[in-house]
Amino acid sequence: MKVTNEAAQLAHEDRFGQRGRLFRAPARVNLIGEHTDYTGGLVMPMAIDFHTVAVISPREDERLMFYSENYEQETFIEIPSLEGGRRGHWSDYPAGVAWSLRKEGVEFGGFNMTLAGDVPLGAGLSSSASIEVAVAMAIQAMADEHLPLEKLATLCRRAENEYVGAKSGIMDQFVVAGAVAHRAMMLDTRSLKFDLLPLPGDVRVVIANSMVKHAVATGEYGNRRDEVEAGQAVLQQERGIALLRDATLADLEACREKMTPESFARCRHIITENARVLQARETLLADDMNRFGELMVEAHKSFRDDFAASCEEVDTLVSIALRQPGCVGARITGGGFGGCTVNVVNVSAAEEFVSAVRREYAQATGIEADCFVCEPADGALALAEKGGAA
Ligand code: ADP
Numbered sequence: 001m002k003v004t005n006e007a008a009q010l011a012h013e014d015r016f017g018q019r020g021r022l023f024r025a026p027a028r029v030n031l032i033g034e035h036t037d038y039t040g041g042l043v044m045p046m047a048i049d050f051h052t053v054a055v056i057s058p059r060e061d062e063r064l065m066f067y068s069e070n071y072e073q074e075t076f077i078e079i080p081s082l083e084g085g086r087r088g089h090w091s092d093y094p095a096g097v098a099w100s101l102r103k104e105g106v107e108f109g110g111f112n113m114t115l116a117g118d119v120p121l122g123a124g125l126s127s128s129a130s131i132e133v134a135v136a137m138a139i140q141a142m143a144d145e146h147l148p149l150e151k152l153a154t155l156c157r158r159a160e161n162e163y164v165g166a167k168s169g170i171m172d173q174f175v176v177a178g179a180v181a182h183r184a185m186m187l188d189t190r191s192l193k194f195d196l197l198p199l200p201g202d203v204r205v206v207i208a209n210s211m212v213k214h215a216v217a218t219g220e221y222g223n224r225r226d227e228v229e230a231g232q233a234v235l236q237q238e239r240g241i242a243l244l245r246d247a248t249l250a251d252l253e254a255c256r257e258k259m260t261p262e263s264f265a266r267c268r269h270i271i272t273e274n275a276r277v278l279q280a281r282e283t284l285l286a287d288d289m290n291r292f293g294e295l296m297v298e299a300h301k302s303f304r305d306d307f308a309a310s311c312e313e314v315d316t317l318v319s320i321a322l323r324q325p326g327c328v329g330a331r332i333t334g335g336g337f338g339g340c341t342v343n344v345v346n347v348s349a350a351e352e353f354v355s356a357v358r359r360e361y362a363q364a365t366g367i368e369a370d371c372f373v374c375e376p377a378d379g380a381l382a383l384a385e386k387g388g389a390a
């Protein structure tokens with residue numbers, strides 16, 4: 001069910017006896033640029049119409065009270081205890097943001113906070129960045145701060161990396177905070193410079209969840225990062241290249257003998273993927289969606305073959321998508337070894353696409369995929385500016 005501002009306010013009022021100030025942050029999907037954001041590379045996500053809402057009102061003491069409607073659970077932490085670090089609980093996300101903001105010198109006292117979200121948790125649409133950014137918006141408003149986009153995203157990322165303890169790049173927090181509806185964001189994860197690119201009105205973005213997450217995912221994700229970092233270290237030593245982002249295929253070729261075949265292939269994926277993101281930008285500017293779709297397909301193959309991080313079910317989902325009328329492009333999105341695909345489909349074919357993909361995926365695998373047309377959304381800052389914050 002969609003989370004509404006009014007329902008969240010009512011829940012807050014019922015529980016804490018006060019109305020609060022309300023902030024919303026969306027979820028996101030990455031159109032192209034996978035596994036590039038921890039080597040300073042390029043990504044192209046967009047915000048989508050699932051949200052986390054944070055309602056905040058001040059308290060007289062030093063207590064941070066968090067209630068999550070999703071978990072139907074209330075918990076608190078005293079401000080001085082934030083230094084104690086994670087507790088292995090969902091409240092690590094909001095507490096981590098409070099910790100990160102305080103570390104930056106943002107001053108605030110105790111508060112009551114209600115959190116409610118319709119972002120599916122743990123499905124790769126970044127409910128984590130969504131809750132972090134909603135919480136950061138709420139706390140900064142209470143502290144009468146107006147952090148710029150870069151700072152806001154960086155502080156939320158620090159909460160996730162250092163407090164929650166999850167390795168993640170800057171992409172999620174940045175787009176969730178800074179997106180503009182109907183625009184894809186090409187983000188340079190090194191300089192944090194970005195472009196907002198038009199998405200044509202005659203296509204829709206469709207997400208299909210394969211509903212599988214292979215048990216290897218967590219370990220293999222770490223392995224991929226290690227393989228990439230090992231390759232990057234060779235490029236540093238041999239070619240004086242600080243970040244894989246700056247390497248060319250010729251640089252990589254020159255180092256072939258010095259790294260494992262795995263590192264070579266993983267690095268090749270990242271180098272070619274960065275080039276594809278740049279080309280994708282050009283195709284959006286030229287309104288050439290056919291070429292955009294081809295780039296998605298090339299990205300999928302590179303992820304599957306060079307990055308070796310797809311799986312049978314997801315490959316099946318992509319091939320089913322590509323045979324549907326009106327499908328412009330399809331590829332895996334997210335960390336890999338299962339999870340979701342992102343598809344670009346002509347608007348007139350979108351509804352039929354959803355039912356055909358569900359039907360054919362069920363026939364092929366016996367699994368009912370979750371498949372839906374995404375509505376574009378604004379990032380948290382744009383929402384607040386437009387008065388989304390009551
Ligand atoms: P993803 O970002 O792909 O959804 P993560 O594992 O990174 O998956 O983050 C999901 C976690 O974020 C949840 O397990 C929960 O701890 C926290 N979270 C997200 N939204 C909420 C919410 N509305 N209420 C409480 N915790 C939330």
Ligand code: MG
Pocket residue numbers: 126127128129
């Ligand atoms: Mg996440």
